[in-house]
Amino acid sequence: MKIGLLSRNANLYSTNRLKEAAEERGHDVRVIDYLRCVMDITSHKPAIRYGGQELSPLDAVIPRIGATHTFYGTAVVRQFEMMNVFPTNESQGISRSRDKLRSLQLLSRNGIGLPVTGIAHSTKDIDGLIELVGGAPLIVKLIEGTQGVGVVLAETKKAAESVIAAFRQLDANILVQEFIKEAKGADIRAFVIGGRVVASMRRQGAPGEFRSNLHQGGHAEKIKLTPEERSTAVRAAKTMGLNVCGVDLLRSNHGPVVMEVNSSPGLEGIEDTTGIDVAGKVIEFIEKNARPGNTRTSARG
Numbered sequence: 001m002k003i004g005l006l007s008r009n010a011n012l013y014s015t016n017r018l019k020e021a022a023e024e025r026g027h028d029v030r031v032i033d034y035l036r037c038v039m040d041i042t043s044h045k046p047a048i049r050y051g052g053q054e055l056s057p058l059d060a061v062i063p064r065i066g067a068t069h070t071f072y073g074t075a076v077v078r079q080f081e082m083m084n085v086f087p088t089n090e091s092q093g094i095s096r097s098r099d100k101l102r103s104l105q106l107l108s109r110n111g112i113g114l115p116v117t118g119i120a121h122s123t124k125d126i127d128g129l130i131e132l133v134g135g136a137p138l139i140v141k142l143i144e145g146t147q148g149v150g151v152v153l154a155e156t157k158k159a160a161e162s163v164i165a166a167f168r169q170l171d172a173n174i175l176v177q178e179f180i181k182e183a184k185g186a187d188i189r190a191f192v193i194g195g196r197v198v199a200s201m202r203r204q205g206a207p208g209e210f211r212s213n214l215h216q217g218g219h220a221e222k223i224k225l226t227p228e229e230r231s232t233a234v235r236a237a238k239t240m241g242l243n244v245c246g247v248d249l250l251r252s253n254h255g256p257v258v259m260e261v262n263s264s265p266g267l268e269g270i271e272d273t274t275g276i277d278v279a280g281k282v283i284e285f286i287e288k289n290a291r292p293g294n295t296r297t298s299a300r301g
């Protein structure tokens with residue numbers, strides 16, 4: 001098959017591994033920088049120009065759209081869908097998962113466990129917001145944050161009030177969340193492909209750190225999920241309409257709760273930790289599902 005890897009950087013671990021896994025299976029892979037794609041929207045025959053020429057037909061694309069380029073990146077994925085090219089993740093699922101508020105609303109509507117969460121923009125009702133999540137200690141997040149930057153643990157009501165008041169000044173969307181203390185600074189990454197968890201790991205923050213992000217000095221180990229955790233991860237992926245994703249969970253007293261669903265999950269951490277050929281499984285998924293015109297994800301929220 002002819003597979004397009006929509007990635008800005010051919011040297012990234014994940015891009016490389018997907019390319020390698022596809023080539024090992026005899027496929028023809030091309031890394032395509034989606035920001036350099038020119039879309040022909042107006043013609044009867046939707047097309048993409050790349051490097052001064054019309055892109056030759058592909059059987060499937062693997063979108064690896066960076067968070068900073070979601071808008072243009074998802075438009076390119078949509079253009080491929082219009083050209084009847086199978087995407088591992090549909091543009092709509094990627095857009096949904098990038099919108100934290102929309103994601104949480106969709107997940108809660110589908111009865112998926114979440115930390116108790118309140119969302120505000122410029123409220124003066126700080127006390128009400130704090131009450132809503134059951135008081136301190138609590139977590140305050142800036143919606144735009146990534147890799148743990150912009151996530152604050154406020155241990156007392158006073159601290160919570162001042163953090164929320166400070167964030168308010170930034171004219172930002174603020175998310176206030178119950179602190180899942182019992183998670184003890186660890187979270188779970190479940191890698192879902194085609195409605196199944198194919199690999200999972202537990203990430204533990206550095207001592208004294210409530211954030212488990214590897215970028216914040218955490219470490220990871222392979223774990224076996226409980227049936228409830230598995231089904232939560234699979235249902236979260238389905239709700240978002242994502243075939244390939246990383247679901248981040250916390251182990252809470254009231255069962256597994258979803259923090260985030262990532263539509264371009266990194267492969268390095270999960271493959272290193274579990275020894276599982278996750279890239280190969282993405283390619284197998286394409287082999288089973290890519291048909292011309294099959295551009296709609298069966299998973300749907």
Ligand code: ADP
Nearest residue numbers: 115139145146147148149177178179180211212
């Ligand atoms: P980012 O998307 O910036 O990585 P997250 O929302 O994933 O931010 O939060 C970073 C880390 O903080 C998580 O991996 C988790 O370990 C910890 N964390 C986030 N929310 C909570 C919470 N409600 N309770 C306990 N720990 C949390």
